[in-house]
Amino acid sequence: MKKILVYSGSNSSRSINQRLAEYAGSLAGDFPVTVIKLTDYKIPLYSEDMEREGFPEGVKDLYSLIRSHDGLIISVPEHNGSLPAFFKNILDWLSRYERSFLSGIKVFVMSTSPGERGGQSSREAAINLLPRFKGEVAGSFSLSFFGKNFSNRITDNEKDRELGNLIKQFCEDL
Numbered sequence: 001m002k003k004i005l006v007y008s009g010s011n012s013s014r015s016i017n018q019r020l021a022e023y024a025g026s027l028a029g030d031f032p033v034t035v036i037k038l039t040d041y042k043i044p045l046y047s048e049d050m051e052r053e054g055f056p057e058g059v060k061d062l063y064s065l066i067r068s069h070d071g072l073i074i075s076v077p078e079h080n081g082s083l084p085a086f087f088k089n090i091l092d093w094l095s096r097y098e099r100s101f102l103s104g105i106k107v108f109v110m111s112t113s114p115g116e117r118g119g120q121s122s123r124e125a126a127i128n129l130l131p132r133f134k135g136e137v138a139g140s141f142s143l144s145f146f147g148k149n150f151s152n153r154i155t156d157n158e159k160d161r162e163l164g165n166l167i168k169q170f171c172e173d174l
Contacts, residue, residue: 002174004028005069006035009076009087009126013039016146017075017119020112023153024073024141027167031174034069038062038090046092059093063101066094071174072102072135073167075110078122083129095133102135108170109140118144139170 006025008017018037025033041058044050066072077084094101109126111119120142127137141163143149154160 001030001032002070002171003032003034003068004071004073004171004174005066006033006073007038009038009074009084009090009122011039011084011086012077015077016112016114016150017077017110020110020143020146020150021073021075023150024075024108024110024163024167027164028073028171029168031171034065036065038086041090043090043093046089046096051096055097056093059097062090063094063097066101066105070105071138071170072105072107073110073170074107074126075112076119076122076126078111078113078117078119081121083122083125091129091133100134102130102133105135106138106170106174107135108167109137110142112143112146112150114146116144118142118146138173139166141166 006021008015008021010017022035041062043056043058107130109123111123113119123142149156
């Protein structure tokens with residue numbers, strides 16, 4: 001059976017994007033889902049000097065975990081209209097370890113924020129960036145006004161149905 005890995009691109013202990021990602025993962029039906037927090041992997045700020053010394057174990061471990069799954073559900077926060085430096089750093093290390101680290105993996109990209117746009121700029125940035133690493137973006141979703149629209153689940157019934165249908169389609173396409 002195909003396996004799905006779920007995480008957010010946030011390093012916040014109270015990440016709303018992690019909460020949304022975990023909820024989306026719960027909608028995957030019978031598919032085996034692994035939920036992680038990227039902060040559990042010790043990955044320093046990327047530099048060529050550090051790379052010459054060798055790849056951190058956290059990079060190797062995260063790479064192996066990603067490669068052992070068929071699909072990813074990722075929710076990315078937005079910092080100043082773009083991807084957070086924390087998430088970009090993870091991508092930098094992984095792509096240096098293996099440029100095509102997402103080859104053969106389908107990715108569902110999400111975002112949320114407290115505001116009206118729901119992190120759309122970071123979601124779009126991720127959608128444009130992940131194919132460079134051979135990931136296939138196979139769906140996306142954005143949730144605006146997180147505080148108003150989420151309480152252990154999406155409280156806006158229309159948006160909840162939308163996400164449920166998108167995750168169902170994502171799973172069928174794996």
